[in-house]
Amino acid sequence: MSYGPRPWRQTNWDWRAAANFMLGGTGAGLMITESFVQNNSPYPVMLALLLVAAGLGAVWLEIGRKLRAVNVFFNPFTSWMTRESFAALSLFVFSSFGLFFDSKAALVAAALAAFAFVYCQARILHGAKGIPAWRAPETVPLIVSTGFAEGAGLCLLFTTEDTALMLFALAVVARAIAWSRYRRAVKSAALEPAGRALLHVGGAAALLLAAAGYFVPELRPLAGVAAFATGWWLKFALVTRASFNQGFSLPRLPVRGTR
Numbered sequence: 001m002s003y004g005p006r007p008w009r010q011t012n013w014d015w016r017a018a019a020n021f022m023l024g025g026t027g028a029g030l031m032i033t034e035s036f037v038q039n040n041s042p043y044p045v046m047l048a049l050l051l052v053a054a055g056l057g058a059v060w061l062e063i064g065r066k067l068r069a070v071n072v073f074f075n076p077f078t079s080w081m082t083r084e085s086f087a088a089l090s091l092f093v094f095s096s097f098g099l100f101f102d103s104k105a106a107l108v109a110a111a112l113a114a115f116a117f118v119y120c121q122a123r124i125l126h127g128a129k130g131i132p133a134w135r136a137p138e139t140v141p142l143i144v145s146t147g148f149a150e151g152a153g154l155c156l157l158f159t160t161e162d163t164a165l166m167l168f169a170l171a172v173v174a175r176a177i178a179w180s181r182y183r184r185a186v187k188s189a190a191l192e193p194a195g196r197a198l199l200h201v202g203g204a205a206a207l208l209l210a211a212a213g214y215f216v217p218e219l220r221p222l223a224g225v226a227a228f229a230t231g232w233w234l235k236f237a238l239v240t241r242a243s244f245n246q247g248f249s250l251p252r253l254p255v256r257g258t259r
Helices: 015-037 043-062 068-076 078-101 103-127 139-155 162-185 189-213 217-240
Strands: none
Touching: 015 043, 015 078, 015 103, 015 139, 015 162, 015 217, 043 078, 043 103, 043 139, 043 189, 068 078, 078 103, 103 139, 139 162, 139 217, 162 217, 189 217
């Protein structure tokens, strides 16, 4: 690797880190949506927990010394990763309580923990000040709205409730707005293909399918797949493709004197 004024892509976070944002964000969004819809089936909640666990497991695979993962719980006042871990723990506790005791209140508490989880994920990226594509303030609403849209889309695979369809439409529109604001603030060629797919396939096409799904329920899952697949592509590109640092410059260089 060469160092100098030209930016280079970070290599510390790879597809395993991206998987945490992809799977964990979708799981959190599904849990939030489910708190509004509240199906009688336990499978959406179980899938949400599975996705969050799989995302965290992917990050654990990235650690060189696996047993040191417990150290993530020791810095709640300074680390968004620590806060993310506590939010995930709360999500599992409240969701399990809600499933075993059929408690709607516990599922609402789990949804709040899920929102805290995806918000912490967004702040983790925003806190990486050396990566221009991550440190922009617009990253936070983009990551949060993307997780919500992905989870709402996944929820359409489990229910035909109109509430889920309405939440899905709101989430997709919010995500499109968040991406547009982010794109104006951050110029990254690496994100353009995924961004276009997000707007055209995961935005316009998904909304058209959702509208048609109001009359033909069989089309709703297609809208959901379009939404969370394009969201995953964007987050994968953001973490692994657009993660260039800003490089550095040396305004003054030492000059060896001549005799």
